[in-house]
Amino acid sequence: MTDWTKSSWRDKPRIQMPDYPDQDALRAVEAELSRYPLLVFAGEARRLKKHLAAAGxxxxxxxQGGDCAESFEQFSSDMIRDTFKVMLQMAIVLTHGAKVPVIKLGRMAGQFAKPRSAPTEVVGGVELPSYRGDIINELAFTAEARIPDPKKMLRAYTQAAATLNLIRAFSTGGYADVHQVHGWTLGFTESEKAEKYREIANRISDTLDFMAAAGVT
Structure with a gap:
């Protein structure tokens, strides 16, 4: 590993890589992205490694949860909030049941590419390059839409940065408070289909009440 560099991956065998027809445009986008701030910082990566070791x-x-592949068209603050909210709800129930900390790992803010089993697909006798995710090409089954476009990486960066910014705000701004999250869980148990979760929710309520009485908030 002594000869490792940030670009040494380019010398390795690669599959699932798009063939960009305009290499000058690709190099221009790579140069622009190289000047952008990091999305994930070293301290965050080290903290996750520590948490994963505990899970091991x-x-x-x-x-771990999230979309198979994130979409440019379906991007909204409400969708980010709702995904974050569901993971928090799942985590509080798991924490109560397993009696261990729950590491919440989102497949978000960068899940834009889709590996494919074949480089092309055939529809109605027409063969076109496979859709590889919004960061590379488009879902529409036309020759133009399936051309890899390096500028899509810039939009993916912007969307990932906005997603991370909102999630960090939610997680530190009181939205992830355990009492608020449990309030959502109680609301869910009002559904007729959620009857089996009511007992769990009631036990969580008792636990939170005990913690509050003991001064543990």
């Missing part, structure tokens, strides 16, 4: 020892539980 059985001292924590890993909850």
């Amino acid at each position: 020892r059985g001292d924590a539980f890993l909850l």
Whole structure:
């Protein structure tokens, strides 16, 4: 590993890589992206490694969720909020049941590419390059839409940065408070289909009440 560089991956065998027809445009986008701020910082990566090690020892539980592939067209603050909210709801129930910390890992803010089993697909006798995710080409089954466009990486960066910014605000601004999250869970248990969760929700309420009485907030 002593000869590792940030670009040494280019010398390795690669699959699932798009063939950009305009290499000058690709290099221009790469140069622009190289000047942008980092999306994930070293301290965050080290903290996640520490948490994952705890899960590997059985001292924590890993909850990972998110979309198969994020979309440019479906991007909205409401969708980010709702995904974050569901993961928090799942985490509080898992924490109560497993009695260990739950590591919440989102497949978000960068999940724009889709690996494909074949480089092309055939529809109605017409063969075109496969759709590889919004960061590369478009879903519409036309020759123009399936051309890899490097500028899509710039839009993916912007959307990822906005998503991370909102999630960080939610997680530190009181939205993830355990009492508020549990309030959402109680609302869910009002559904007839959620009857089996009511007992769990009631036990969580008792636990939170005990913690509050003991001064643990």
